[in-house]
Amino acid sequence: MTQQAEIYWSSEEKIIVKTALENAYAREVSALVEDVRQRATQLTGTEEVWQLHDFLSARRHDIDGKYDDRESFLLYTLSRLVKDGWLDLSELVGLEPGKRAKVNLLTRM
Amino acid sequence: MTQQAEIYWSSEEKIIVKTALENAYAREVSALVEDVRQRATQLTGTEEVWQLHDFLSARRHDIDGKYDDRESFLLYTLSRLVKDGWLDLSELVGLEPGKRAKVNLLTRM
Numbered sequence: 001m002t003q004q005a006e007i008y009w010s011s012e013e014k015i016i017v018k019t020a021l022e023n024a025y026a027r028e029v030s031a032l033v034e035d036v037r038q039r040a041t042q043l044t045g046t047e048e049v050w051q052l053h054d055f056l057s058a059r060r061h062d063i064d065g066k067y068d069d070r071e072s073f074l075l076y077t078l079s080r081l082v083k084d085g086w087l088d089l090s091e092l093v094g095l096e097p098g099k100r101a102k103v104n105l106l107t108r109m
Numbered sequence: 110m111t112q113q114a115e116i117y118w119s120s121e122e123k124i125i126v127k128t129a130l131e132n133a134y135a136r137e138v139s140a141l142v143e144d145v146r147q148r149a150t151q152l153t154g155t156e157e158v159w160q161l162h163d164f165l166s167a168r169r170h171d172i173d174g175k176y177d178d179r180e181s182f183l184l185y186t187l188s189r190l191v192k193d194g195w196l197d198l199s200e201l202v203g204l205e206p207g208k209r210a211k212v213n214l215l216t217r218m
Contacts, residue, residue: 029155036158040149046138049145053165060162 007099009071016094017074024086025067032059075099079106116208118180125203126183133195134176141168184208188215 009017039052068077081087082103092100118126148161177186190196191212201209 026155029158033152033155033158036161037149037152040146043142043146046135046142049138049142049165050169052145053162053169056158056162056165060159 007071007075009074010096013095013099016092017069017078020078020087020091021067021069021081023091024081025063028063028084028086032063075102075106079103079109083107116180116184118183119205122204122208125201126178126187129187129196129200130176130178130190132200133190134172137172137193137195141172184211185215188212188218192216 036052036056039055043049043052066077066080078087078092079102082089089100089104092103095103145161145165148164152158152161175186175189187196187201188211191198198209198213201212204212
């Protein structure tokens, strides 16, 4: 991942992005909760409980790194969430069109 | 925890101890599986899934450290499992009486 060139974010845009990130996070973790519940009902063996732990460690590491809200990474962060299906481009309406185009472009990389 | 003085373990005793440790481990992890299932059914919020991860990390760390089967630690390991209820002193029948007495004594410390 390369750092984006300095981009100006207006306070309105910051609110849109913040909301978008919060919504994506809520969706992703909610799906994770469903997944964990599912796995938990199938827990039987002793090894499986450690596999569940490994799974949660990996998902947490992934999610922690993914929601990078530093301004210089926002376009990349948003594009990745769109790509992974946790965010829809339509939720970024209100951002300067050039930014949305860049997010869109990044989702194809 | 202080290291036990050099103790001789016969091959029969080693088998008894190995079986005892395996049984205690199976019981403890089986109780953990039940606990995790229970917690998983109650998962709702986003924070709770990370709390479940923290819980599993702590339990794994605890359990990994607990089943120390180095010979010089066996008496301590066994006593701790008896103390925690995962092992019964009766499962150590076949060990030299002096060892069982020491395990019993250590459970009260």
